Amino acid sequence: MxxxxxxxxxxxxxxxxxxxxxxxxxxxxxxxxxxxxxxTRRLPPEILTKIFSILGTFHYEDRYTHLKWVAVTHVCRTWRDNALNEPTLWTDFTDIHPKWVREIFTRSKAAPLRLRYGYDDCSHNTLNFVVDALVKSPERIRELHAIDYDGSFIGQLTRPTPFLESFAIELGAGVSFPPNFLGGVAPRLRSVRCTGPLPLEAGWFTNVRNLEYNGSLDSRAYLLTTLTSLTLERGATYGMSIDTLLSALESSPSLECLFIVAASDMDTVSRPRRSTPLHLHHLRDITFDLGSKSRMAKIFRHLRVDNIEKLCTSWSYNFQNITMLEHVCHFFNTCYHGDDLRYVVYDMSRGLEMYTRSVDEGGPSLFFRLYAWADPSKIVKLLPRCVPRILSTRLHPDMKALALSECDTIEEVHIPYGRVNHHFRLDGASLSYPSLQRLHFGGVVSLDAEQVSQLVTWLAPRQSKVEVVIREGGIPAKAIDALQDASILHFI
Missing domain, CATH: 1.20.5 (Single alpha-helices involved in coiled-coils or other helix-helix interfaces)
Structure with a gap:
C-alpha cells in the first residue's frame, strides 16, 4: 500500500x-x-523486537527505567502482541518494581536473564522465587549482580552456568565463594567485578578477560594470565608494595587496559628489587589514582610498554610536591612514539592525563589538569618532549599565563568557554604563540568591546592574519569591523 x-x-x-x-x-x-x-504494519516482528529492545536501553531519570519502553504496547494491537510475546524483551531484573516481577518472569519464558539481587529489602522479598528458579535452572543466568552478605544465594549456585557472561558480586565479611561455585564451569564468563576474596585458581575463572577487583590479591596472581583489562581498587592494593604490584602485572602479559586505585596504606618505602623494567607489550591504557600515595608514581620507572595511548594520573587536592610527576612524564617520554599531541589545559580538577588517540572531536591529546597552583609553569616543564600543535585552555582568569604561550610550534589555540581576557595580556614580552594560525572560541564565549580591542592589539603584530572562529553573536556588532581588519573572521 x-x-x-x-x-x-x-x-x-x-x-x-x-x-x-x-x-x-x-x-x-x-x-x-x-x-x-x-x-509500520509492514515491519516484520523481528525488526519491531529490535526497535523495542533499543528503547529499553535508554536512560531515564527516575526509578524502574528499563521498562519505560512498555509505552509502545499502547500504540496498537500488533505492537502489543509482538512485545508481550517476545521473551527476550522481558529478561532484565536489575531494576524493576515489585508488582512486575512475577509477570515479567512469566513473559521471559526460557530466555537468559539479567538479575540484580540483594540491593534492598524489596529485592530479597520479591525476587526469592526467581532466585529459586535460577538455582534449579542456572542456564538461564546471563548477567548477575548480587550483594550477598550471608552467602546464602552464592552458596546455592553450584551448577554449571553455560550462558553466564558477566557477574558483579559483593560478599559480606567472612563470606567466600563455595568450592563448587558455578559447578566449576562458566565457558562464556568474560567479565567479573568482585568485592571480597576471589578464588583466582577456580576453573570457572579460566576465560575471564575483564576483572574489577576489590579484595585481597594473593600469591597466586599468576592465574591472571588471560586478562586484557584489570582494575584494582583500594581493597586489592591494601598493604601492597610496588614489587607486589609489578609481580601481579607480570602475571598478566596480555593486559591492554590497567586501572589502579592506591590504598592509603600502600608500601611506598620498600624499593623494587627489579634490575630491568617490566615490559608489557600490549598495554595501551593506564589510569593510576595515586590518592595520598604520590610516591607510588615510582612504579612508572619500572614499567615499559611498546606505545602508550592513554596515561592518566591523579592525586589528592593537597598535593604540592611535583617531584613524583617526573616519573610519570619520563614514562610517557619513553613509551610514546608519536609526534602529534593536542594539549588541553584546564583547572577543573587535579592530575595529568595523556591521550594519544582521538578524544571527542579533537586529535591526539594531552590533558593537563591543574588545581591549587597559581603558576603551572613548573609542571609544564615536566611535560613530554612531544611537540604540541594544538592547545586548548580552560584556565580560571586568576591563574597566571601558561608557559606554553612561548612555544613556537602551536598552530591552534582553542578557548572552549568562560572569560578569555587573561589569555591576551600585553606585558611587553615576546609575541605569544608566534606560529599561531587559528584561534577558536567555543561554547558560550562572548567578548565585550574592551576584550575585542585587546584581542585586536594582541593579533596586530603578526606577519600573517590569524583565522578567528567564534559563534554568531559572540562579539558586539560595532567591533566586527576592527576584528576583521586584524584577522580572518569566521562565525559558527
Whole structure:
C-alpha cells in the first residue's frame, strides 16, 4: 500500500468513526484504522523486537527505567502482541518494581536473564522465587549482580552456568565463594567485578578477560594470565608494595587496559628489587589514582610498554610536591612514539592525563589538569618532549599565563568557554604563540568591546592574519569591523 492509498483508507475509517456512536463499534473501527493504515504494519516482528529492545536501553531519570519502553504496547494491537510475546524483551531484573516481577518472569519464558539481587529489602522479598528458579535452572543466568552478605544465594549456585557472561558480586565479611561455585564451569564468563576474596585458581575463572577487583590479591596472581583489562581498587592494593604490584602485572602479559586505585596504606618505602623494567607489550591504557600515595608514581620507572595511548594520573587536592610527576612524564617520554599531541589545559580538577588517540572531536591529546597552583609553569616543564600543535585552555582568569604561550610550534589555540581576557595580556614580552594560525572560541564565549580591542592589539603584530572562529553573536556588532581588519573572521 502506497502513501496515497493509506491516506484514502484512513479517510474512509475516519468517516465511519464519525457516524458511529456505539462504544464497541468505535473501538473496533479505531483498531482497524491503526492496523490497516500504519506504515509500520509492514515491519516484520523481528525488526519491531529490535526497535523495542533499543528503547529499553535508554536512560531515564527516575526509578524502574528499563521498562519505560512498555509505552509502545499502547500504540496498537500488533505492537502489543509482538512485545508481550517476545521473551527476550522481558529478561532484565536489575531494576524493576515489585508488582512486575512475577509477570515479567512469566513473559521471559526460557530466555537468559539479567538479575540484580540483594540491593534492598524489596529485592530479597520479591525476587526469592526467581532466585529459586535460577538455582534449579542456572542456564538461564546471563548477567548477575548480587550483594550477598550471608552467602546464602552464592552458596546455592553450584551448577554449571553455560550462558553466564558477566557477574558483579559483593560478599559480606567472612563470606567466600563455595568450592563448587558455578559447578566449576562458566565457558562464556568474560567479565567479573568482585568485592571480597576471589578464588583466582577456580576453573570457572579460566576465560575471564575483564576483572574489577576489590579484595585481597594473593600469591597466586599468576592465574591472571588471560586478562586484557584489570582494575584494582583500594581493597586489592591494601598493604601492597610496588614489587607486589609489578609481580601481579607480570602475571598478566596480555593486559591492554590497567586501572589502579592506591590504598592509603600502600608500601611506598620498600624499593623494587627489579634490575630491568617490566615490559608489557600490549598495554595501551593506564589510569593510576595515586590518592595520598604520590610516591607510588615510582612504579612508572619500572614499567615499559611498546606505545602508550592513554596515561592518566591523579592525586589528592593537597598535593604540592611535583617531584613524583617526573616519573610519570619520563614514562610517557619513553613509551610514546608519536609526534602529534593536542594539549588541553584546564583547572577543573587535579592530575595529568595523556591521550594519544582521538578524544571527542579533537586529535591526539594531552590533558593537563591543574588545581591549587597559581603558576603551572613548573609542571609544564615536566611535560613530554612531544611537540604540541594544538592547545586548548580552560584556565580560571586568576591563574597566571601558561608557559606554553612561548612555544613556537602551536598552530591552534582553542578557548572552549568562560572569560578569555587573561589569555591576551600585553606585558611587553615576546609575541605569544608566534606560529599561531587559528584561534577558536567555543561554547558560550562572548567578548565585550574592551576584550575585542585587546584581542585586536594582541593579533596586530603578526606577519600573517590569524583565522578567528567564534559563534554568531559572540562579539558586539560595532567591533566586527576592527576584528576583521586584524584577522580572518569566521562565525559558527
Amino acid at each position: 502506497n502513501t496515497k492509498e493509506s491516506l484514502e483508507l484512513a479517510d474512509f475509517y475516519d468517516s465511519q468513526i464519525d457516524t458511529h456512536h456505539d462504544i464497541d463499534e468505535l473501538r473496533i473501527l479505531r483498531e482497524r484504522r491503526n492496523a490497516d493504515c500504519s506504515q
